[in-house]
Amino acid sequence: MIAPIFELSLEQLVADIKKGQISAKSVMNAVYQNIEKHNASLNVFRSLLDKSRALAWAESIDAKVKNGESLGRLAGIPVTIKDNICILDTELKTTCGSKILENFHAPYHATVVEKLIKEDALVIGKTNMDEFAMGSSTENSAYAATRNPWDLERVPGGSSGAAAVSIAARMALLALGSDTGGSIRQPASMCGVTGIKPTYGVVSRYGLVAYGSSLDQIGCFAKSAEDCALGLSVIQGYDERDSTSAQVNYEEGLSEIDLSQLKFCLPLEYIDEKVADAEVIASVKELVSLLKKSGATIEERSLPLTQHLVPTYYILAFAEASSNLGRFDGIRYGSRKQNGDTLESLYKTSRSSGFGTEVKRRIMLGTFVLSAGYYDQYYGKAGKVRKMIENEVESLFTEFDFIIGPVSPFPAFKLGEKTEDPLLMYLADIYSVLANLTRTPAISIPTKLSASGLPIGTQLIGRKFQDAYLLSTAVAIQKLTDYHKVRAPQFKG
Amino acid sequence: MKFEPVIGLEIHTQLATASKIFCRCSTQYGALPNSNTCPVCLGLPGVLPVLNKKVLEFAVRLGLATHCTIRLDSQFSRKNYFYPDLPKAYQISQFDRPICENGWLDIEVGGKTKRIGITRIHMEEDAGKLIHDEEGGDSSYVDLNRAGVPLLEIVSEPDFRSAEEAKAYMEKIHSLVTYLEISDGDMEKGNLRCDANVSIRLSGEEKFGTRTETKNINSFRFVQQAIAYEIERQTEEVLDGREITQETRLWNADKKVTYSMRSKEEAHDYRYFPDPDLPVAHLSQQWVDSIQAQLPELPDAKQQRFVVDYGLRHEDAGRLVSDRAVADYYEEVLTAESDPKLAFNWVAVELGRVVNETKKSIREIGVPPLQLSQLIGMIADGSISGKIAKTVFEEMLRSGEAPRQIVEAKGLRQVSDPGALDKIAEEIIAKNPDQVQQYREGKSKVFGFFVGQVMKASKGQANPQIVNQLLKEKLDA
Ligand SMILES: [Zn+2]
Numbered sequence: 005m006i007a008p009i010f011e012l013s014l015e016q017l018v019a020d021i022k023k024g025q026i027s028a029k030s031v032m033n034a035v036y037q038n039i040e041k042h043n044a045s046l047n048v049f050r051s052l053l054d055k056s057r058a059l060a061w062a063e064s065i066d067a068k069v070k071n072g073e074s075l076g077r078l079a080g081i082p083v084t085i086k087d088n089i090c091i092l093d094t095e096l097k098t099t100c101g102s103k104i105l106e107n108f109h110a111p112y113h114a115t116v117v118e119k120l121i122k123e124d125a126l127v128i129g130k131t132n133m134d135e136f137a138m139g140s141s142t143e144n145s146a147y148a149a150t151r152n153p154w155d156l157e158r159v160p161g162g163s164s165g166a167a168a169v170s171i172a173a174r175m176a177l178l179a180l181g182s183d184t185g186g187s188i189r190q191p192a193s194m195c196g197v198t199g200i201k202p203t204y205g206v207v208s209r210y211g212l213v214a215y216g217s218s219l220d221q222i223g224c225f226a227k228s229a230e231d232c233a234l235g236l237s238v239i240q241g242y243d244e245r246d247s248t249s250a251q252v253n254y255e256e257g258l259s260e261i262d263l264s265q266l267k268f269c270l271p272l273e274y275i276d277e278k279v280a281d282a283e284v285i286a287s288v289k290e291l292v293s294l295l296k297k298s299g300a301t302i303e304e305r306s307l308p309l310t311q312h313l314v315p316t317y318y319i320l321a322f323a324e325a326s327s328n329l330g331r332f333d334g335i336r337y338g339s340r341k342q343n344g345d346t347l348e349s350l351y352k353t354s355r356s357s358g359f360g361t362e363v364k365r366r367i368m369l370g371t372f373v374l375s376a377g378y379y380d381q382y383y384g385k386a387g388k389v390r391k392m393i394e395n396e397v398e399s400l401f402t403e404f405d406f407i408i409g410p411v412s413p414f415p416a417f418k419l420g421e422k423t424e425d426p427l428l429m430y431l432a433d434i435y436s437v438l439a440n441l442t443r444t445p446a447i448s449i450p451t452k453l454s455a456s457g458l459p460i461g462t463q464l465i466g467r468k469f470q471d472a473y474l475l476s477t478a479v480a481i482q483k484l485t486d487y488h489k490v491r492a493p494q495f496k497g
Numbered sequence: 498m499k500f501e502p503v504i505g506l507e508i509h510t511q512l513a514t515a516s517k518i519f520c521r522c523s524t525q526y527g528a529l530p531n532s533n534t535c536p537v538c539l540g541l542p543g544v545l546p547v548l549n550k551k552v553l554e555f556a557v558r559l560g561l562a563t564h565c566t567i568r569l570d571s572q573f574s575r576k577n578y579f580y581p582d583l584p585k586a587y588q589i590s591q592f593d594r595p596i597c598e599n600g601w602l603d604i605e606v607g608g609k610t611k612r613i614g615i616t617r618i619h620m621e622e623d624a625g626k627l628i629h630d631e632e633g634g635d636s637s638y639v640d641l642n643r644a645g646v647p648l649l650e651i652v653s654e655p656d657f658r659s660a661e662e663a664k665a666y667m668e669k670i671h672s673l674v675t676y677l678e679i680s681d682g683d684m685e686k687g688n689l690r691c692d693a694n695v696s697i698r699l700s701g702e703e704k705f706g707t708r709t710e711t712k713n714i715n716s717f718r719f720v721q722q723a724i725a726y727e728i729e730r731q732t733e734e735v736l737d738g739r740e741i742t743q744e745t746r747l748w749n750a751d752k753k754v755t756y757s758m759r760s761k762e763e764a765h766d767y768r769y770f771p772d773p774d775l776p777v778a779h780l781s782q783q784w785v786d787s788i789q790a791q792l793p794e795l796p797d798a799k800q801q802r803f804v805v806d807y808g809l810r811h812e813d814a815g816r817l818v819s820d821r822a823v824a825d826y827y828e829e830v831l832t833a834e835s836d837p838k839l840a841f842n843w844v845a846v847e848l849g850r851v852v853n854e855t856k857k858s859i860r861e862i863g864v865p866p867l868q869l870s871q872l873i874g875m876i877a878d879g880s881i882s883g884k885i886a887k888t889v890f891e892e893m894l895r896s897g898e899a900p901r902q903i904v905e906a907k908g909l910r911q912v913s914d915p916g917a918l919d920k921i922a923e924e925i926i927a928k929n930p931d932q933v934q935q936y937r938e939g940k941s942k943v944f945g946f947f948v949g950q951v952m953k954a955s956k957g958q959a960n961p962q963i964v965n966q967l968l969k970e971k972l973d974a
Contacts, residue, residue, distance in 0.1 A: 090543045098542070105542070112536050114543060213542040218773035246545050247775050324773055327577050330586025331540050335639070337584075351579055374577075374768035383770055 009034050010174050014081060014231040017177070021080040024069045028080025031177075032062035032126065035082045039129075039175045042495060047150045048166045048175055050087040051096045052129035058082070061126050076123030078238055083120055084176040086167050087130040088137055089222065090114045090211040100213050101133040101145040101163075104338040104358030114211020115246070116180060116222055116239040123238050131170055131179065134163035135360045136329065137187055137215040140412075140429055141422070142166060144362045149419055152195060153492040154458055158416040161191030164225070168195040171225045173495045178235045179225040184216045185317055186411070186436025188223045189448035193411035193461030196450045198478070198488055199225045200232045202471045204443035205250030207236070208243030214328040216321035217248075219440040228488050229449060229478035233258050236471060252469050259472070261480040264299025266405045268292070268464075273310040274409035274435060281414045287452035287460040288410055294484055295408075302408070305400075309393050310434070316393065317437035318430055319373050319386035326370030332358065365426065390441050397442045406477065407465040410435050411448045415458040435463060445471040447478050450487035459487070499700040500735070502728045503708075504657035504693060506720075508670050509648050510680045511623065511688040512555050518622050518647035519546030519589065526686055530628070530640035538645035540584030545774050548573075552647045553596070553778060555679040556620050557788050559649060560597030562673055562795055563615050567785050571596040573620070573775045577768045581639050582625040590621035590650075592769040596778070602673075603797065604665040605815065613666055614654030621648050649679075655694065655705065660724035664717050667691055668819065671717075672796050676821045690715040695727040697735065706731075707741040711755050714748050723748040726755055799824055807837035816845050823849075826859050829866035830873070839873055847890060863897050864890075872900040879960060885909050913960040915967065918951070921959070922967045925950045936972055944968065 009017060009031050020026040036055050043049055053061075065080040085091065088100045090110035098110045113121070120127055134144035142150040142165030150166040152158040153173045160169045164181030168191035171179050181188045183201035192199025201223045212222055224235035237257075243249040270292060275285045292302050334340035334354025341353040359367070373382035400407070413432055422429050439446035445468070448461040464481075466474035482488050517524055520537035537544045560567050574592035597618035603610050625641040651670060657663045671689055674680040682689050696708035711727060714720045726748075731741050743761040748754075794802070796818045803814035803824075818824045827844045831837060844859075848869070851862050872889060875881045881889065881904060892903045904910055912918060925947060926933060936943040951964045 088543075090541075100542070108542070110543065111541070210545050211543045214774075216773075245547060247547050248545075248773070323770060327575050327587050327768070327770070330577060330579065331542065331584060333579055333586055335581045335584075336540065337542060347581070371768065374770055376766045376768075379768075379770070 010177075010227075013228065014078075014177060014226065014234045018077065018079050018081060018234075021065065022069060022075055024066075028062035028065040028069075028126075029059055031080055032058050032082055032128075035128070035175050035177070038173055038495070042153070042173050043175070045151060045156060046153060046166075046169055046173060047148055048131055048169050048173070049084075049129045050099055050101070050132050050147060050166075053095055057095070058126065058128050065124060065126070076125070077234065078120065078123040078125035078178070081125050081178055082128045082176045083125045083178045083180065084129050084131045084167060084170040085117065085120075085127055085180040086164050086182055087133050088182055088213040088215075089116060089130075089180060090213070091117045091127060091130070096127070096130050098130065098213065099147070100137070101135040101147060102332075102359065102363070103146045104332045104354075106339060108337070110211070112211065115208035115243045117211065119239050119241070120180075125178070125238070128176065129170075131164070131181075132166035134165070135363050136213070136325070137163040137182055137184055137220075138325070138362050138366055139163050140186070140190055140432060141417075141419075142191075143419060143423060144360060146360055151419075152416045153495045154196065154416065157418050158458070159194070159419055161194035161412070161416060163187040163191075164199075165191045165195075168192050168197055168199065168225050171195070171197040171227060172492055177226065178231065180222055180235075180239065181225055182212055182215075182220055182222050183440065184219045184221075184321060185433045185440050188225065189436055189446060189461070189463060190412045190433075192225055192448040193450070193463075194416040194459065196459030196461075196487070196490060196492065197225050197227060198229050198232050198447065198449050198482075199223065200229075200236060200447040200471070200475065201439055201445065202236060202240065203250070203445045203468050204440075205248055206240045206252070206445070206469065206471055208241070208246040208249050210243055210245040214324070216324040217328060218324060219317070219321055221440070229447065229475050229482050230258065232447070233472070233475040233479070236475070240471070250469065257472065258476045258479055261473075261476045263295060263477075263480055266295075266477065267301040267303065267403065268295065268406050268408045269400055269404040270302055270304045270408050271307040271310065272304050273307055275304075279413055279434065280410055283415070283452070283454045284410045284413060284460055288408065288462050291451045291462050291481070291485075292408065295481070298484065303404070307396070307400075309389075309396055310438075312389050313393070313437050313441065314431055314434055316386045316389045317433065317441055318369075319382050320390065320441075322366045322370030323374050323383045323386075324370070326367045326374065329359075329363070329367055334358070362426065393438070394442045397438070397444065401467045405466070406474070407438075409463055409465075411461045411463045412436070415454050415460050439465050442468075444468050445474050447474055449478050449482060450490070451485060452487060453490065457493075459490070498736070500697045500728075500732050501700045501702075502658060502660075502724075503655045503696050503698060503705055504660075504663050504724055505655035506651075506653045506657070506663055506666060506691050506693055508651045508653075508667060508689065508691040510651070510670070510674050510682070511686075512552060512647040512649060513678070513680050514549055514551045514555070514647055516549055517645035518549050518552050518620070519645055522645065524646050528642055530638070531642060533642040534644070538584075539641060540644075546589060546772075548775060548778065549647065552620055553780070554788060555647075555677075556596045556618060556649055557780070557785055558677045558679055558792065559651070559674065560600065560618055561785070561789050561792060562677055563597070563600040563602050563618070563651075565597035565600030565615060565618060567780065568594060568596055568598065569780045569782065569785070570594070570777045571780075572777050573772045574769045575772045578765045580624070581637070582627050582641075582644070584625070584641060584644060588622060588624060589772055589775070590769075591619035595619035602666065602669055604662060604669050606659070606661050606665050611656075611662065613656045613662075616652045616654055618649055618651045621650060622646070623648050655696075660721045660728065663693060663724050664721040667720050668717055669796070672819050672821070676793055676795055678793075684716055687715055691720060693720060693724050693727070695724055695731065696741070697728060697731045707743050709741065709744055709746050709755075711746045711748055712758065719748055719750055722753055723755055726753065730755070796821075807831070807841075809837060809841055813841055813845065817841065820859075822859050826866050830870045832870050832874070835870060835873055836877055839876065840870075843869055843873055847887075851894065862894070864893055868893060868899050875900060875904065879911060879913055880904065881909060881911050882957070882961065885911065885957060908956075909958060911960050912955050912958045913963055915963060918955070918959055918963055918967055921951055921954050922947075922964070922971055925954065926971055933972065944972070947972070
C-alpha cells in the first residue's frame with residue numbers, strides 16, 4: 005500500500021500522529037525506505053542519522069502520544085537541514101560541502117534547529133550543497149554532485165540542491181535550506197517542489213555558516229505552500245542572538261485570499277526571450293492567464309534596474325564571503341596543512357588545499373573589490389545601487405501586491421553542462437537575486453512541466469514582512485493548479 | 498638646522514564592562530586560558546555578534562568628556578587580516594563612522610596649557626593572546642580569553658611637539674577614563690596602551706615629514722622615552738642624509754630603543770567594510786543628554802574648584818586631582834575646621850610618600866580619611882605638635898589605631914599648661930648657671946639650648962610657643 009503519509013498536508017499528518025491514527029514510526033519508516041532506495045543514486049545526505057536511532061526517536065513520540073503528553077507543532081515530522089546549518093550531534097556534521105570542514109561537528113545548535121526540536125520535529129540528516137553555498141547546481145560540493153530525481157543526468161539546482169531533492173524524493177517532509185541569491189527557489193523550481201526565502205530578518209541566522217551575511221536567509225522546502233507555511237511558522241521569530249533579526253510580529257496563520265483583489269507586476273525584462281527559455285516564459289504566462297481568469301490584475305512594467313542586479317549582487321556577496329571565510333585558516337577551524345614552517349605557509353597551504361575552485365574564485369574576487377583603491381569603485385558603488393534598487397522595488401509595492409516572474413531562465417541542466425563558464429552561471433541568477441538584494445520574501449511554486457518532462461517553477465515576490473500574505477497567495481494559486489502534486493516518475497513511493 | 502617633532506597618539510583603553518563587547522563572556526583578568534570563551538568570541542562558524550550596550554554608553558561618556566561630537570548613527574566595520582590570535586580573521590572595529598569625533602583635551606606642560614585635538618574615538622574588540630612554549634619547544638598556544646574584550650581607541654591630532662606633551666596627554670587620558678569609571682586604567686595589565694606616530698620636520702616647515710608608528714607602549718615613562726628616542730633617531734638619520742622610512746616599530750624597554758617591525762610595503766590592506774551582522778547603532782540625543790547630565794566632575798573642573806574653594810595653589814590642586822581617588826580622599830579629610838593647605842600636605846606629601854613606597858592605592862594604605870582628619874585637627878588645636886604628629890602617623894600606619902587613641906595611650910599630648918612648664922623652666926635655669934651667665938652676657942644663641950632642654954624634659958610634649966614665652970620672661974627678667 006502506498007503510504008497516504010505523503011498525500012496528507014503536514015498539518016493533517018501532525019494532527020493524525022497526535023491522535024495516534026498514524027504512528028511517527030511509520031512515517032519514519034516510509035522516509036527511510038525512500039532514503040535506502042534512492043540516496044545512493046541521488047547523493048542527498050552529507051550525514052544521516054542511523055535508521056535505528058531515527059526510529060527510536062519516532063517511537064518516543066508515539067509513546068508520548070500514548071501517554072497523552074502534549075506535543076509540538078511538528079510532532080514526528082522527519083526534517084532535513086542543509087549542511088551549512090549547525091547542529092550539535094554525534095552523527096551529524098556541518099561540513100558546508102567543503103573539505104576544509106570535513107570533520108567539523110558544531111558544538112551548538114542553530115536557532116532554527118532549537119525551534120524544530122522544541123516542536124518535536126525529527127532532524128534526520130544534513131543535505132549536500134555547493135561548497136559554502138557557492139553555486140547553482142550542487143556540483144560544487146567537495147563530496148560529489150547531487151542528482152535530480154526527474155532526470156539523474158541533470159543537476160537539482162543549488163546551492164540547496166539536495167534539500168530540494170530530499171522533498172522531491174520524499175526523504176523528508178520538510179527541508180531547511182539557505183538562500184543568498186536564489187539557493188532555495190532555484191532548486192525548488194528545478195525539482196518541482198515549493199520553496200520560500202523569507203524576508204531578511206524573519207528567520208534567525210544564528211548557526212547558519214555565513215556566505216553573504218546581508219543576503220543570507222534560512223527558508224524551507226516542502227511539497228506545498230501550505231506545508232511551507234507551517235515550517236516557516238516554526239522557524240521564524242526574533243532572536244536576540246542575531247542583531248539583524250527582525251522585531252516584527254509575524255502573522256503565523258494563513259489567510260483566505262481573494263485572487264481577484266490582487267495586483268501583480270510582471271516585469272518586461274523577466275519575459276525577455278533572449279534571456280529565458282521559451283518554456284520558462286510560457287510557464288509564467290500560463291500562470292498569468294490563470295490568475296487573470298480568477299479576476300486578478302496583471303500589469304507588465306519595465307524594471308530598468310534589472311540589468312544591474314547580477315553585478316551588484318555578486319560584488320556584495322563575494323566581498324562579504326571573502327571576509328566570512330577568513331576564519332577557515334587552519335588555526336582554529338579547517339584542516340591544517342603545512343608546507344614549510346612559516347605562519348604564512350600554514351595559511352596558504354591550508355586554504356589552497358581546503359577550498360574548492362569556485363570558493364577560491366569568489367574569495368579572490370571579493371578580496372579584490374574590497375581592496376584599497378577599488379572599494380569605492382566596486383563595493384561602495386554596489387551598496388549604493390542596492391539602495392536604489394530597494395527604493396525602486398519599495399515604490400513598486402505601493403502599486404502592486406506581488407512581482408511575478410520566472411525563477412531561473414532554464415529548467416534543470418545536465419551535469420557538467422555549465423561548469424566551464426562560471427559567468428554564464430552567475431547570469432542565470434538574474435531573477436532570483438532581486439529578493440535578496442531588497443530583503444523581500446519570495447517563493448517558487450511548480451507551475452509547469454517542460455516538453456522533456458522537467459519541472460518549472462514560477463516566482464512570486466512580496467512586500468517585506470508580508471511572508472504570510474505571500475504564502476497565503478501561493479496556497480490560493482495551488483488550489484488552481486496541480487503541478488505541486490506531480491511527482492518525479494521514478495521516485496513515487 | 499633646527500628640527501621640530503610632530504607627534505600623534507593612538508591610545509587603546511580596555512573598558513571595565515563585566516562582559517565582552519559582542520557576547521556574554523566575562524572580561525575577568527587572569528582566568529585559566531580559554532575559560533572565558535563561548536562560540537561567539539571563539540569565532541565559530543555560524544555565530545553572530547550582539548553589541549553590549551554598556552560599551553556604547555562608556556564610549557559616549559568619554560566622547561562627551563573630551564568635547565567630541567557624538568554620532569547618533571555610528572557603525573561597526575570589519576578590519577580583515579590573518580593572525581592566530583584573531584579567530585574570525587577580522588576584528589570588529591569602526592572605520593568611517595566612529596561614535597565620537599572632533600574633540601579636544603587641554604594638557605599642561607611646564608606651567609603652560611595646550612589644547613590637543615582629538616580626531617576620533619571608536620569602539621572595537623580586542624584580540625586574543627599568543628603564548629609561546631616556555632620549555633623551548635617551537636609550539637605556540639592561543640588564549641582567547643581576551644578576544645572580544647571591549648576597547649576604545651582614542652586618536653589624537655598630530656598636535657604634540659615634544660615627548661613631554663605626549664606623556665602629559667597620556668596621563669590626562671588615564672585620569673579621565675578612571676574619573677569616568679569606564680576603565681580601571683591598569684597599565685600593568687595593558688588596560689591603557691598607546692601607539693605613537695612620530696615625524697620630524699625643519700622648524701617653520703608646513704609639510705609633515707615621513708612618520709613612524711611605534712606600537713604598544715604601555716607606560717607613561719616608556720611613551721616619553723620611546724618618543725624621545727624616535728626624535729633623536731630620526732634627527733640623526735636626516736642629518737646623515739638618509740631618508741626616514743615609513744614603518745611600524747616596537748619599543749624595547751630593556752635596551753631603551755625602538756626597532757623596526759614591518760615596513761610600509763608589508764603593511765596590511767585591512768579591507769574595511771561595514772559589518773553586515775551589526776546594524777547601525779542608533780542613539781537618541783535624549784539618551785546622550787542624559788549621559789552628559791550624569792557625568793562626574795572632571796579633573797579640570799575639580800582643580801579649578803580646589804583653587805577657588807580651598808585656596809590651594811594651581812599646581813597643588815593639579816597634584817590632587819590627577820587621581821580621582823586621591824582627590825576624593827582629600828575632600829573626605831577636609832572638615833569645616835580643617836586647614837586645606839595643611840590637609841594638602843598630609844594627603845599629597847605624607848600619604849603620597851607611602852603610596853609611592855608601598856605601591857598601594859590611597860585607600861589600601863589603611864588610614865581612613867576621618868582618622869587623618871582627626872590628626873590634622875589635633876595639630877591645629879595645639880593638642881600635638883607637627884613633629885609629634887609624624888610619630889603618631891607612623892603609629893597609625895603600623896597599628897591602624899585612631900590618632901586620639903595613640904596620643905592618649907602614649908601620653909603624647911602637648912603640654913600647654915604654663916604652671917607645669919613654669920616648674921620645668923625654673924629647674925633648667927637653676928641647673929645651668931653658666932649658660933644663664935653666657936646668655937645675659939649677650940650670647941643670644943644660648944636661648945636655643947634652654948628651649949631644647951625644656952622640650953627634652955617634657956619628652957617633646959611641651960608647647961614650644963609657650964616654652965619660648967616663659968623662658969624669655971625668666972631669662973630677660
Ligand atoms: Zn564569548
